[in-house]
Amino acid sequence: MLTRRSMLAAGATGLAVASLGPTFAFAKTPGHKRLLVLVMRGAVDGLALAAPLGDPAFRQHRAKWLDTYADASKLDGMFSLHPQLGEIGKLYTQGDALIAHAVATDYRDRSHFDAQNMLETGGTQPYARRDGFLNRLVGMMAGEKMSAVALASALPLALRGKNPASTYAPSTLPQASEGLIDRLPDLYAGDEQLASLFQQAQAAEDIADASGMRNINRAKDAGTLAARMLSDPQGARIAMLDLPGWDSHAGQLRMLDKGFGQLDILMSAFRGGMGEVWNDTLVLAVTEFGRTVAINGTFGTDHGTASAALLMGGAVRGGRVVSDWPGLAQGQLYQGRDLRPTMSLEALIAGALGEHFALDSAKVMRELFPDRNERPVEQLIA
Amino acid sequence: MTPTSIALNRFGLGYRRDAPLPSDASGWLKRQIAAFDPAPPALGDRAIGSAEFRRVVEDSFAYRDERNEARKMAGNVEERRKMAQSRKQQVRNRLVGDIALRARIALESETPFMERMVHFWSNHFAVSADKPHVPLLVGPYEFGAIRPHIGGYFKDMLKAASLHPAMLAYLDQFRSQGPASQAAKAREKRGALERGLNENLGREILELHTLGVGGGYTQEDVKELAKALTGWTLQGIPYAKRARPQENGAAFFGWIHEPGSRTVLGRTYAEGQAGQAFAILDDLAEHPSTARFIATKLARHFAGDVPPEPLVDRLARTFTESGGHLPTVYEALIDAPEPWVEQPVKFRQPWEWAVGMLRASGDIALADRQFVQMMRALGQEVWLPGSPAGWDDREGSWAGSNALLRRIEAAERFAAETRLDDARELAEAMFPGSLSETTAQTIRGAESNEMGFALLLVSPEMMRR
Secondary structure: OOOHHHHHHOOOOOOOOEOOEOOOOOOOOOOOOEEEEEEEOOOOOHHHHEEOOOOHHHHHHOHHHHHHHOOOOEOOOOOEEOOOOHHHHHHHHOOOEEEEEEEEOOOOOOOHHHHHHHHHHOOOOOOOOOOOHHHHHHHHOHHHOOOEEEOOOOOOHHHOOOOOOEEOOOOOOOOOOHHHHHHHHHHOOOOHHHHHHHHHHHHHHHHHOOOOOOOOOOHHHHHHHHHHHHHOOOOOOEEEEEEOOOOOOOOHHHHHHHHHHHHHHHHHHHHHHHHHHHHHEEEEEEEOOOEEOOOOOOOOOOEOOOEEEEEEOOOEOOOEEEOOOOOOOHHHOEOOOEOOOOEEHHHHHHHHHHHHOOOOHHHHHHHHOOOOOOOOOOOOEO | OOHHHHHHHHHOOOOOOOOOOOOOHHHHHHHHHHHOOOOOHHHOOOOOOHHHHHHHHHHHHHHHHHHHHHHHOOOOHHHHHHHHHHHHHHHHHHHHHHHHHHHHHHHHOOOHHHHHHHHHHHHHOOOOOOOOOHHHHHHHHHHHHHHHHOOOEHHHHHHHHHOOHHHHHHOOHHHOOOOOOHHHHHHHHOOOOOOOOOOHHHHHHHHHHOOOOOOOOOHHHHHHHHHHHOOEEEOOOHHHOOOEEOOOOEEEOHHHOOOOOEEEOOEEEOOOOHHHHHHHHHHHHHOHHHHHHHHHHHHHHHHOOOOOHHHHHHHHHHHHHOOOEHHHHHHHHHHOOHHHOOOOOOEOOHHHHHHHHHHHHOOHHHOOHHHHHHHHHOOOOOOOOOOOOOOOOOHHHOOOHHHHHHHHHHHHHHHHOOOOOOHHHHHHHHOOOOOOHHHHHHHHOOOOHHHHHHHHHOOHHHHEO
């Protein structure tokens, strides 16, 4: 009897099939570089991620919270890493992690939704564009037949657009019967959209092999799954994963202990799962904006401007903090309350992607984040 | 799609098994506006009033005290773990019960257009059950603050929802304190840690509830509104015993209120304690940007992801001219040509798709715990949008490959649990005059009624409206 797996392997796509299963519909001749994008939604406090302990103004603003960093590992003379980021600290020591600080997108207001919209679309105004920057990156690799997957139940904006992208999340429902699956190509015969979605879904299911997983919200499972999707020779080359829960208006210390702890577990599982392919991998962990420098009335911080970004992976020229530090003295703050942005997040992303995928960074900048004057950041990738 | 199919599926929540098909599509929809029952029998004796909110909050704080006491005692780690587990279970059970209740109301409703409006407004004034207190407040919030107002004036719903205990808890408003309030001064005197202003609710009211982004407000307006909102808090907080209970189940605590007049959008509002926020909200409700923002969202929901400009214009004008009288706006929507175009205009969100299954099955027993769990697998866990912006209402957020596979799995299990005489007949009733030959043929070729029903549930007709 045909199992679903073998049936799929012989399925309608008619592609040659490796032992691990069929390819994604668009991954016939995969390039060897991998990209994982982690979007930390809710605005991460960059000053907590990599704390500028060497800045006396920081020690004043955050005096009540300095205990957190009593035993934290120093990144350099200025910055210390949040103590929950132990595994990422190891990557940093090995030269596999880089922190960019005082980074922000072009967005200068304080709405999560607008800021995430701008980050994901790459537009210069919220809602100005309908497609996502990662989707356009897929388009730039057209010759390479890049495949992109969001580890989510629904496609995030960054991956939406005219180029192919799929979603994947482990199921908690009983698997559909072959009898039903068999009939669906007929049912969707006259419906291009559903037919294509159905085909992509089957291919992804096979590679993820997530029958033992129940919950993508578990950091370890998410890291493992991302690694499976990206390390499989027939799998995806670009993956995106949301890490929500950073909007620390109240009780920030506890919230960030948990959040950074989860990020660290995820990265540890991902690093482990990638094996050798880690050397060809870039992980971008970004957020929509930063948080106020001052502690607010509810032991949290409010919506701010600049934050930090993490670049990880064997491909990264890591072990350093890249920043033109603006300082945190009152006169140095943006609008008197926020960390002043001195580096464009768009330029950072464009520079990293350009070098990683051996594309012209200036062109990447133009395609992914058009209508900007900043030059892509250089020398991020080994 | 025929007008009947559009009325059933685009405006309503899908055909309910054994219900008569409407003969006059637009009349059927309009009659629902007056016939809507904010407190349907299915709601039973679910408490949704002030006393319930107070009880929930008191209960949360009592549990916290109990837990803190337990922490002080050495040992008994296992006992503490059990205590936390049992509390979590208790909260979850209540939430699941309320979600199942919501599903049952949607299944049984004879005014499905208005029921859709309940879901629409609940998502407009979204709270998310991933914050403390919210899981126990969100059901009573929708049942008690949204439902009674969808057939009234927008400004009344705005005040009921934006200042509701569920919203105050969700957006941290109950922690916000005026920097020049009596409380702040007293803290300063005793050298206690400063607690201050939280702008969250102020910002979301402007950005998400009323004017919308680009609606013409500044960061200064956000701050001023946030200051006016200080004092709005929950009933039942032990350290705010002197707070005065308000009609909507919240409380107002003058001790933490920022004194003085406030200026929002160029207009000055005299100090008026709780009334100051009301006065500002009344004006925000009537602002032209609010009319446009609401009109755009309604148009997107009923006429497609790219809301047709003429429809937005018409709805905004009706909104303004009627003073935000929602039934008048609904009538204008039903009378407009744009929501009646023949081709499907929307990819169904998981909730509406699942409710469509329920109504097609007609089996109230299926609106159960398992149904609630299924919503998580489908990517739209009820009352858990994770953001005050609510669920996105565009196809790109829902038409994913994995999401389709989950629907296929869910449909098959659901179909297996539904007793059905003839899937072919049901298909015709669900999409009167609108069933494609491909779908009809695939269902005819199914080996069983269950298989036929499963195919119907994942058919192109069912996926879009």
